[in-house]
Amino acid sequence: MPAITESIESAQQLAVAWRALVLDRDADADVRDLPGIAVRWADCRFAFYNCITLTDPGTGADLVAQRLRETADIMRAKKHPGFLWLFEDLLDDEARAALATAAEQAGLQYAFPGRGMAGDLLPIPEPVHPDLTFVRVRTDEHLRAYADLQSRAYGLSLEESRDGLVGSAHWKSEMYAYLGMRGDVPVACAATVEAEGRLFVAFVATDPQWQRRGYGEAVTRKALYEGARATGLTRATLHATVAGAPVYPRIGFTPNSPIHFYCLKE
Secondary structure (H helix, E strand, O other), X not given: OOHHHHHHHHHHHHHHHHHHHHHHHOOOOEEEEEOOEEEEEOOOOOHHHEEEEEOOOOEOHHHHHXXXXXXXXXXXXXXXXOEEEEEHXXXXXXXXXXXXXXXXXXXXXXEEEEEEEEEOOOXXXXXXXXXOEEEEOOOHHHHHHHHHHHXXXXXXXXXXXXXXXXXXXXXXXXXXXXXXXXXXXXXXXXXXXXXXXXXXXXXXXXXXXHOOOOHHHHHHHHHHHHHHHHHOOOOEEEEEEOOOOOOHHHHOOEEEEEEEEEXXXX
């Protein structure tokens, strides 16, 4: 698949998957498809559920600057903070060169980098790790453990992550979400969900004290294995953080567009 096509796919997968997640969190959430902008904003304390992305491929510098101003205005009107997820490969060369200045002028500040990835890699073998057993998320207790792993891995408060996940019906029924258990202790988690003919990987995390033991990779493989077995899908996509990026090519993913995360200036 050509690089620009994969970058378009990556942005579309975010918009599709987050629509379901955000509306599950709040049926009145702000879910809009504006010209060149997809809004997926639950306006809850879990910042990753408050999301905007730019959607037009080949966007030039002037139009990107306009879209960034529109995005910042939307974010300022919200109660809780969130992120603009900007897929670099959707911009033309001039827009990429001017991005930092345009974001600054719009009132946005760079938060952290990420990377889109995809691959025709399914099915994969059922994973085994000598330290772990795997538990599918089916209860609020499981969801609380999953949320708490997000908090520890990404430096959020327990209340922030729990506000996004705990109580969700979608997570317990539509998603193939798994905890990696070391005895009775949840140490890693990963989820997949069907999104427009792909299996989308989301919210992978490992407790910092248990990192570099292969736990994140193992539980991601479990979520992929079970999601593919249930759906028959063969293609998977994800958006990786810098910390997680080295794991996914080992599973079969190929990197595509760099992702720039922006928040409002403090």
